[in-house]
Amino acid sequence: MTMAPRAVRDGLDHPAETTPDRFRSFMSGFPSGVAIITATGLDGRPWGMTCSALCSATTDPPTLIIGIRAESPTLKALLDSRVFAVNLLHDRARRTAELFASGAPDRFDGVRWESRPGCGPHLLDDAHAVADCRVSDSVLIGRQRIVFGEPFRIDDLAETVPLLYGLRQYGRWAEGR
Incomplete structure (x- = not known):
C-alpha cells in the first residue's frame, strides 16, 4: 500500500497539497454520464462541447449545474442566447462524444442534429434524452464558469443505456441490470 505524500505546516502533519493533476486523477475515479451541451450563437451558428461536469442542483425548481471552460465558444453562445440544450448520450455515441471533445470546428x-427555436441543437441519433434549459445564473470559479440551468422541456428520444466516462475511458452499464 502506498501512502500519500505528507507535508508539515504549522508544526502539524498534513496531507500533501492538492494539485490540478492530483485532483483530475481523483475525479477520474468518479464515473459519470456523458452529455453534449449545445447552444446557438447570436449569428445562428451551432456550438457544442462534451461535458461530464453535469449534475442536478434541485428538483424544485428543476435546476442543473454544468461546468464549462471560461474561454469556450460554446459558453459564449450559451450566455449570449441565455438558452442551451443538454444532450444525454447513449452508449453507442462514443464517437460523437470524442468528436465534440476534440474542438473540431x-x-x-x-452528426445528425436539429435546430429548434429558443433552445440549443438536439443530437437526434446520439442522445437518449435532451433537456432544453434557460440560464438562471452563472459563477466564475478559476478558469471555469459554473452555469445553472432550468429545464423547460425534456424529450426522451430512445430507450437505451447511457454512455459513461470514468478512469479516463468510456464505458456502459453492465449487462443484466
Whole structure:
C-alpha cells in the first residue's frame, strides 16, 4: 500500500497539497454520464462541447449545474442566447462524444442534429434524452464558469443505456441490470 505524500505546516502533519493533476486523477475515479451541451450563437451558428461536469442542483425548481471552460465558444453562445440544450448520450455515441471533445470546428457536420427555436441543437441519433434549459445564473470559479440551468422541456428520444466516462475511458452499464 502506498501512502500519500505528507507535508508539515504549522508544526502539524498534513496531507500533501492538492494539485490540478492530483485532483483530475481523483475525479477520474468518479464515473459519470456523458452529455453534449449545445447552444446557438447570436449569428445562428451551432456550438457544442462534451461535458461530464453535469449534475442536478434541485428538483424544485428543476435546476442543473454544468461546468464549462471560461474561454469556450460554446459558453459564449450559451450566455449570449441565455438558452442551451443538454444532450444525454447513449452508449453507442462514443464517437460523437470524442468528436465534440476534440474542438473540431466542423463537428456538427459529422452528426445528425436539429435546430429548434429558443433552445440549443438536439443530437437526434446520439442522445437518449435532451433537456432544453434557460440560464438562471452563472459563477466564475478559476478558469471555469459554473452555469445553472432550468429545464423547460425534456424529450426522451430512445430507450437505451447511457454512455459513461470514468478512469479516463468510456464505458456502459453492465449487462443484466
